[in-house]
Amino acid sequence: MLGIEEKESSVDQRQQKQEDRADRRFYRHERENRFLVKRSEDYRVFDDVFNTPTIMVLNSLINNNVLKYIKGTLASGKESKVYLALGMNSEFRAVKIYLTVSAEFKKRLQYIAGDPRFSDIKKGSRNLISIWAKKEFKNLHTAYKSGVSVPFPHYVRRNVLVMEFIGDEDGNPCSNLLNSDSITSEDYEEVIEQTSKLYQKAQLVHADLSEYNIFKCVNGRIILFDFGSSVNTKHPNSKQFLIRDIVNVNRFFEKRGIEVLNMELAIEKITGGN
Ligand SMILES: Nc1ncnc2c1ncn2[C@@H]1O[C@H](COP(=O)(O)OP(=O)(O)OP(=O)(O)O)[C@@H](O)[C@H]1O
Ligand SMILES: [Mg+2]
The missing domain is CATH 3.30.200.20 (Phosphorylase Kinase; domain 1)
Structure with a gap:
């Protein structure tokens, strides 16, 4: 043993x-x-x-x-x-x-x-x-x-x-965050919320998260996609990938004038301190 x-x-x-x-x-x-x-x-x-x-x-x-x-x-x-x-x-x-x-x-x-x-x-x-x-x-x-x-x-x-398929009944896909007309602080909260669920429940880090890989549909729903790079939270580089994801997301929302969490708080929120 x-x-x-x-x-x-x-x-x-x-x-x-x-x-x-x-x-x-x-x-x-x-x-x-x-x-x-x-x-x-x-x-x-x-x-x-x-x-x-x-x-x-x-x-x-x-x-x-x-x-x-x-x-x-x-x-x-x-x-x-x-x-x-x-x-x-x-x-x-x-x-x-x-x-x-x-x-x-x-x-x-x-x-x-x-x-x-x-x-x-x-x-x-x-x-x-x-x-x-x-x-x-x-x-x-x-x-x-x-x-x-x-x-x-x-x-x-x-x-x-x-x-x-993520889109409307005519076959038009939802826009990604980059191409969305309006970006709100609720969108930021939702991205952090989904990323936390991903970390704490699915035990995954997206590892390629950015305004390009997040849909915002007309009904306001936020959907993460493009999971080819995602890794288990036990992967030796998972923290590093998580930090990069947060940097990307924060940079995008800040540019749109939205107040974001600092890195320490964001990590705490997403990982639940684990
Ligand atoms: N489930 C889906 N429903 C509707 N459209 C989708 C879906 N998945 C992907 N797309 C469309 O295809 C595009 C590329 O998808 P995805 O990001 O998964 O591929 P990729 O090859 O990793 O692209 P990139 O290298 O540009 O990130 C998306 O930006 C989106 O427009
Ligand atoms: Mg992509």
Whole structure:
């Protein structure tokens, strides 16, 4: 039997090994093949998004009654494209398709490496991308279950994540905070409240929180999204990520003339002193 300290140190060592392994695999892959989308005939059927493997995933979603069809484009992010689709009962869905092994992705590898839930990183960036999509799905699921205001994740397969569409009945997505016409101190309180719930109930830190990854809908509802970077509160860098999230959020609200909590108070409020 191992004592608690010994157990923790063996978990730390295991995590360290996993991190090292993931880093080595990633950098080797990065050297050999800079893009997830291979520049061969097969992989270039339509464009960078609708390559053969992705079309096969979408086909299987349609055959398995997850989606009826893709209706249009919602947004192009740095590492993904997001589409508006229809579910089986013609309800809107958002479909996030993860793209290439970008510099961004490389930077974000630190969030996967060391997370024991994703210790099965096998060779190849296509696999890393699926891990990334699966990670966002799991994080959304954990947050949703804990009552945090996030899009409900319906399905994940390879590089494709199907989630609740956040927008109106005509298929227009809600604006993010940056593009919202009015920003109030209630919005700030709500962001802090949701971040606290995320920390204390879901045991997650968003780790990419900013005015870009928070929706404000016309009814005033605040919804956090883009959970690909989120980490467990036990992650060795979680406090550092939390501080960065608070800095981003505070900076945005201060610019809009809203009084914000100082760092110490914000941390206290979000973590409940833990
Ligand atoms: N559930 C959703 N409902 C409606 N629109 C969505 C949803 N999820 C994402 N979007 C739209 O897609 C955009 C990009 O989504 P997200 O931030 O998750 O992707 P990303 O690739 O991480 O983007 P970035 O790198 O720009 O942060 C959002 O700003 C939003 O406009
Ligand atoms: Mg985003």
